[in-house]
Amino acid sequence: MIVTAIVVVPLLAAFVCAMPVVSRAARPLSVAAGLAVAAIGAAALLGAPDLGAPDLRTSWAPGVGAGYVVAVDPLSAAFLMLLGVVFATGAAASAGVGHRRAYFTLWDLLLALLAGLFIARDLLLFFIFWEACLVPVGILLWAWGGTGRRSATLTLVTRDLLGSASLLVGIVSIAVARGTLDLDAIAARPIPAGVQLLPAILCLGAFASRLPLFPLHGWLPRVYVAATTPLAIVVAGGLATSAAYGIVRVCLAIFPQGMSAAAPVLVALAAVGVLYGALVASRQDDLRRLLAFMSLAQLNLIALALFAATATSLRGAVLATISHGLVIGAALLVAAMIARRTSSFALSRAGGLASSAPALAALFTLTTFAAIGLPGTSGFSGTVVALAGAYERFPAATAVAALVFAVAAVAGLGAVRRAFHGPPLASGAELRWRERLLVVPLLALVVALGVAPRALTDRIGDETLPSVDLGR
């Protein structure tokens, strides 16, 4: 039953937040809910007993063969840890938000749905969590977002719903072919190699548009600009992560040959996306748009590693996904701190901040190093493991994508130079301890994963990852 608690705890928090009496406690409660999810994830990753096996198997929607099956394996656990940390940080950063009750209720509801997505072992259950996420995300973006929030919401919702429609068709076709949607049962009776391609592409439609894979990324910069900083953190660390998880858990696990057949095209798209994201990022003036395109580059690199699907590249992709959530989350927080001091996210309005706010400069520099993949940070270890793994199968595309180190460095270091060095156009107060407390834990995790990546990758055993190598 402890696995079900991963969903129930945030749901209870959402319920309590909706009560009128406790509106002051809503934020601490939401932070606690996030930390609880992270703690359960950590416990599972460190090998707590009786978390691995499915703990509750009930048939729930007979007829399509759907049931309530949940379990936590190391892959789920790693993503749950990231999810919990990201949501706790986002909730902590949501001080002074308007209409606290509604906000934190939706916030905890979103956490519950995303957490459920990571533990669901039944495709229909997975899909329910997958699509239901859109409701709290849409409302949070529409009601609390900034300029352009309406078009951003409708773009995000439309793209995601169309992707989900294609996933649903794929799931229904599996249900008809196999009579069950239990992932273990489907794995036990593999789908014939010849008919895997079409359902694989159908399922991938949803994941590719939420990740987003180039060229389906149109919503990403709009959402990063329109969303509040906490929501943007969650979109980067929660929604995009769920898409990466979906590719591993659904596409690669059920359709290894189909994904293998489609891999050359997909890898090429991802490689283009990596370079495109990094190049466009280097031309941005708005700090949020810059981060959005850096994020796009990293996410496409993750996609490349997932599509290459070697044992090494998959581990690298997991590492890079977690690194992406932490790094982009920290970068968005620091960007919001800069904007608070210069009253704008525009880099052209900042400059010379390093003299008045050295700690802010240090944090931003470290975050940028992680984002562009300097050694010693998780950005480096994740990217390198992912690329090294992908090189075994797709050397040319991987070589092109590896140029990201150079191009992203131009974008990232350019931002550091323009915001913090040169003539002081703006002066801002030094960081307060509250602000440091938000970013420092994230960066500590980033450095820890950069120094000792094997602490994570070694725990993800071969039996957890889809055996695409064998299928080839």
Added chain:
Amino acid sequence: MSVDDALAALPFIVLAGGAVLVGALARWLRADERSWMLLAVVVAFASGVGAALIGGGADGLGGLLRRDGLSVFVVVLAAASAAATALLETAHRAHDARGGARAAALILLCASGVSLMASAGDLAVAAIGLALLSVALAVLARPRHESVRGSLPYAALRRSAIAPLLFAIGSALILADTGSTRIGALASTNTVGQVGIALLLAALAQTMALVPFHVLAPDIDAGAAAPVAGYVAIVGRLGAFALLLRVAAAVTASGNAEADWRASLAVLAAVTMTVGSLVALAAPSARRALVFMAVAQAGVIAIGLASGGAAAPASAFALAVLVVLVGGAFAALQGLAGGDARVEDLRGLARRRPLLVGAFGVLTLGLAGLPPTAGFLAKVYLFEAATDARLAWLVVLGALSMAISAVCAFRVLLACLGESVATVPGRTGVATAVAVAAAALVLLLGLAPGPLRDAVQGVRF
């Protein structure tokens, strides 16, 4: 008249008798509108409970009236929606006493027509039920301003006669071909009879408001109350659904018209889903958006009808869910905006009426088939049946149009957020109660679909 005859006719007798009673008493008794509506609630409730308790059994009147899972299912749904509509109308109070009695009688009359259609074993009985339903619906949904002096809206009435007319001509052709008006006789049709079947399909597609026949369906005027609008959107579909299943059973049994029948329904489903969801997306008013989301959902149900006999329980599941969703959503709209409003005028209602907007959100999202509502499961069951029947192209189209429908649902729901500019109707107690109950039911059925799924297993052909 044997016991079986009486039992088979009982729901119709109770509903039609109730309508006549209300109409007759209103001449002599002075009572306010609410009393008449409450009487209608009692009558509809009694007939629904009666039909459910009696259950299936032997046919009545020598096979003219069937008494099987399908008839019980549809009669119970029709009676329940009539009762809920009349209950909502008690709070609406838009009528004077005479108008109230007339609306109550019409609500019951529509349900009685549906009960005839649902239990018809003979095309003549079905035609009578269809005529009763069509005319009663046309008067019920009539433009408010034309009702001031009781003058009949002739254009609407003329239109409402088209479906019964087509049905009667179709029946006549079938009679000429096979020498019988029994629905079972459809199995042995030749060319003339098949033209008749096509006419039956056209008549029923109009009653079910499938595109392009929806242009002939009763037009819900902007002046009509939201509960009535919801009822008009539901009740015709119930009757048409039952008859389509009965006709499909006979046509499928023969084999020589089955391919044409299924292809026609598949095309109707495809066009209905696409047009319904796109029109809903562009709709300026909230009610129009809801009406066309319901049209799209009816198209999805038509996928089930096109998928053959095995899909009948899935279609029935979707129909039951559609009744709850549409009824509840219109009740919520009644509470939120007094029946209708432009989408942008809903702004700020979430803060003023959080419970009602929450229920409205669940119901509209359910209407678009979003999880975890029962609307999602209904969609999945239908898609599964259609994939089984090798109609994958319809499933793809259905999934896409449901996604568009969902965008529309998001658009309407998100419009309720924001700073308050909207005016809220004063008393919304009954509407809130009905909407919240419907939303809770839809969520409950989404999480535990077992009971309803067991209940619809009897709906077969």
